Amino acid sequence: xxxxxxxxxxxxxxxxxxxxxxxxxxxxxxxxIDVMDGHFxxxxxxxxxxxxxxxxxxxxxxxxxxxxxxxxMYIPEFAKSGxxxxxxxxxxxxxxxxxxxxxxxxxxxxxxxxxPATPVGTLEHVLEDIDMVLLMSVNPGFGGQKFIPExxxxxxxxxxxxxxRGLGDKVEIQIDGGINAETAPLVTKAGAxxxxxxxxxxxxxxxxxxxxxxxxxxxx
Ligand SMILES: O=C(CO)[C@@H](O)[C@H](O)COP(=O)(O)O
Numbered sequence: 588x589x590x591x592x593x594x595x596x597x598x599x600x601x602x603x604x605x606x607x608x609x610x611x612x613x614x615x616x617x618x619x620i621d622v623m624d625g626h627f628x629x630x631x632x633x634x635x636x637x638x639x640x641x642x643x644x645x646x647x648x649x650x651x652x653x654x655x656x657x658x659x660m661y662i663p664e665f666a667k668s669g670x671x672x673x674x675x676x677x678x679x680x681x682x683x684x685x686x687x688x689x690x691x692x693x694x695x696x697x698x699x700x701x702x703p704a705t706p707v708g709t710l711e712h713v714l715e716d717i718d719m720v721l722l723m724s725v726n727p728g729f730g731g732q733k734f735i736p737e738x739x740x741x742x743x744x745x746x747x748x749x750x751x752r753g754l755g756d757k758v759e760i761q762i763d764g765g766i767n768a769e770t771a772p773l774v775t776k777a778g779a780x781x782x783x784x785x786x787x788x789x790x791x792x793x794x795x796x797x798x799x800x801x802x803x804x805x806x807x
Contacts, residue, residue, distance in 0.1 A: 589771070589805045590616035590781040591798050592650050592761070595641075596632065596730045597785035603637075604644040610788060613795030614802070617648040617672075619763070619783045621730075622665075624655035627679045628728035635661070635668040642669030652700065652763070652783075654727045655679065659689055666693035674698035674721050674761075677709055687716050698761070702726060703735045707745045714754055719781070720745055724774070725764030730785040734765030739777050746778030768804040775805040 593615050598606040607618055620638060625631040638651060651670040655661065658675045665673055673690045677699050680686045690697035698719035699710060703726060710720060722741050725732035742760060749755045762774045763783035771782055784801060791797035 589775050589779070589802060590759075591788070591801055592617035592619040592781060592783045593788040593794070593798070594619040594621055594730065594763070594783050594785035595789070596621045597789035599789075603641060606789065607641060607644050607647075610794050610798065611645050611647055614798045615647060615788070617650045617781070618645055619650045619652060619785075620670075622651060622653045622655055623728065626656050627676065628654045630728045635664040638665055638670055639668035648672060650674070650761075650783075652721065653679075654700075659686055662686070662689055663693055666690075666695045670695055672696040672698055672719065674700050674719065676700045676702070676727075677705060678702055684713055684716065687713060691716075698759075700727075700763075701741075703738065707741050707748065710745075711748070714749065714752060714758065717758060719759035719761055721761040721763055721783075722779075723764055724762050724766070724770070727764075731790075732765055734767075734770040736773070738762060739773050742774050742777035742779050766801070768800045771801045772804050772807065 593610045623630045623632040648671040650672045652674045687697045696718040700721035724738040760779045761781040762779045766782045766784045767787035788797045
């Protein structure tokens with residue numbers, strides 16, 4: 588069964604605790620937290636303080652997506668604040684292998700994200716070291732963008748690479764950007780196991796219904 592990770596970027600930040608409770612009760616599997624630095628991506632969002640504030644409001648996995656430069660400097664603070672998974676961008680890490688082990692040494696799961704234009708082959712030499720690959724289906728920086736369908740071919744390629752190396756059940760394939768009940772089945776049929784959804788969940792009045800609609804579309 589596909590996991591749904593609502594992105595709090597589309598939530599009401601003035602009511603964040605309640606918003607998170609609502610999606611947890613509505614069937615969310617993880618909570619996705621988008622961290623943006625205004626350098627790697629053209630937007631500024633939140634830091635470890637918000638992760639720490641959110642932590643007591645949910646038992647769900649806190650899935651922290653760092654869209655930042657100099658990730659190594661901030662990883663310990665995000666881990667201490669309650670992150671369960673930390674994702675860094677391949678494009679923003681000069682020494683990716685070292686950064687992956689820096690995350691794991693904090694006792695946190697490690698994931699790597701690729702922008703839409705970055706080939707999956709760039710992860711060939713770290714696949715054994717990570718818990719998840721996040722394939723962006725929009726250019727990172729903002730919620731509410733249109734799904735880029737080329738990601739489907741990348742999911743297929745990544746799934747084949749993982750299976751060839753016996754990692755098919757070990758490494759999650761997460762997709763982020765423009766996910767809704769129409770686009771979700773395109774990527775789950777290709778092998779995605781976890782979907783981030785911002786507007787398609789927090790932009791709806793009935794969050795439980797929105798989550799169930801995405802899950803149901805993937806079952807068909
Ligand atoms: O990381 C990002 C954007 O950079 C995402 O997590 C978005 O927040 C997803 O929002 P929707 O496209 O689902 O509205």
